[in-house]
Amino acid sequence: MDRIDRKLLNLLQHDASRTNANLADEVGLSPSSCLRRIRRLRQAGVIDRIAAILNPAKAGRTLRAVVTVELRLHGEPNTRQFLDSAVREDAVAQAHAVTGDVDAVLMLRLRDMEEYDALCHRLFQDRTNVARYWTMMVIRTAKDETAIPL
Amino acid sequence: MDRIDRKLLNLLQHDASRTNANLADEVGLSPSSCLRRIRRLRQAGVIDRIAAILNPAKAGRTLRAVVTVELRLHGEPNTRQFLDSAVREDAVAQAHAVTGDVDAVLMLRLRDMEEYDALCHRLFQDRTNVARYWTMMVIRTAKDETAIPL
DNA sequence: CGCCTCCGTGCATTTTTATTGCATACTGGA
DNA sequence: TCCAGTATGCAATAAAAATGCACGGAGGCG
Structure with missing residues (x-):
């Protein structure tokens, strides 16, 4: 290298x-x-793959959001279970377990608020393990880089 | 299409x-x-570009963090100024202006805590416009997708 | 200090892949 | 139904990738 x-x-x-x-x-x-x-x-796996990067606007997913999630039951198996459910969602672009006041952070790519509403129902409400969640809708993206600086 | x-x-x-x-x-x-x-x-610009996606571990940037930032002076010109400074940083992979309790969200890719420390000094301290910031270190990434579902 | 081995390099060639021209088939609108 | 515009498939051409082989430099060892 x-x-x-x-x-x-x-x-x-x-x-x-x-x-x-x-x-x-x-x-x-x-x-x-x-x-x-x-x-x-x-x-060697340094290059993981070659991928086409689409223009989100022209692919119909212009709305983005960052959601922080606090679980009712913390700890490993619970966090894992929640992330598993998030991973299955098409609108979830990234899902991370994190340190800090919340347990997980999701990055969403949405078509519209209707999709957001439906997603919230599936992931956060009723019989889920989610205590609270905070949604930050993305107003403007100043940088969105797939490249890793070397 | x-x-x-x-x-x-x-x-x-x-x-x-x-x-x-x-x-x-x-x-x-x-x-x-x-x-x-x-x-x-x-x-038509639907495909923005073709890019090599690297394995972060093998590229030496294994540490990730999500940082939410509250500015002292809010509003457009101030937010723009802060984001401009963030965009210039190699470790900042994404920088978004958002709705909610904070003004901006950054996604970081770091080599180590030393780089994090240095970055915080440059972006958040002394004569910057940052009131407070909250760092969520990524423990585990369950999903990290560049593809936009169609 | 010289020899030897190994790994990376460059050149020339072969093989594979992308690109183009052209005739045909399809689709939506008057 | 006809027409114009557009997409399709085939065949030929151009371009690019992959390979064989010989050379050269870096590092290890007697």
Whole structure:
């Protein structure tokens, strides 16, 4: 994992559709060497996958929200059970168990408030283990980065 | 944006390294038609980009945190100013202005607590506009999805 | 200090994949 | 029903990726 690998990863994190020859040129390697490095990085699992990133607006999921959740019963098995139910929801983009005043944080991607309403019923109400939850609707996203700085 | 487009997008969101012929076969189209659809989706901006998704553990950023921030001076220009400073930080993966008790939410990707400490000094202390902030360290991530369900 | 091995590199070639031209089939509107 | 616009499949071409092979530098060891 030298300087060239890092440079390659940075380029690929922002645009993985570039040709190998193009990348090779930019990092100062021959195409074959460059390709072999990329393949090595994939096999080592440093590169988890190559994915298409959609424009949320054009995919019809413009509404985002951050929800913090306090459970009635805390501790490992309860937290796990709650997260399992959250993971199954399409609108839940991220689900984390966290330290602090609450037990979990969810990041939602919603079509509209109707979907939000329905989701709240399923995850937070009636016979769920949720004591309270706080919803922060996203007004504006200033940064949303999939790349990990190296 | 018909059923085939959605199917293509779902496949590409999870693995954009597949060959066109392979995709075409799976959605039941000829390679050329399939390719033209994908190109159309890219030009229309539905597909924002193709990106390599790294394994955070192997990229050396295993620590994650969610930070909620309350500003001293609220309102648009102040929030914007704070978010601008957050955006510049490598460790800040996401930065959102939100509704609710706080003004902003940050998602962090950190190397270690030392980096967290340094970041807090720069963003939250001294002459910043931050009144209070609450850090929720991520214990476990149950879901972390880049794909947008269609 | 020299030798040896291993790993990464570059070049040339082969194989695979993407792209394009063209004729045909389909779809929605008058 | 006809027409215009658009998508489709096939075949040919262009481009890119993958591979075999020989060379060269870094590090270990006598």
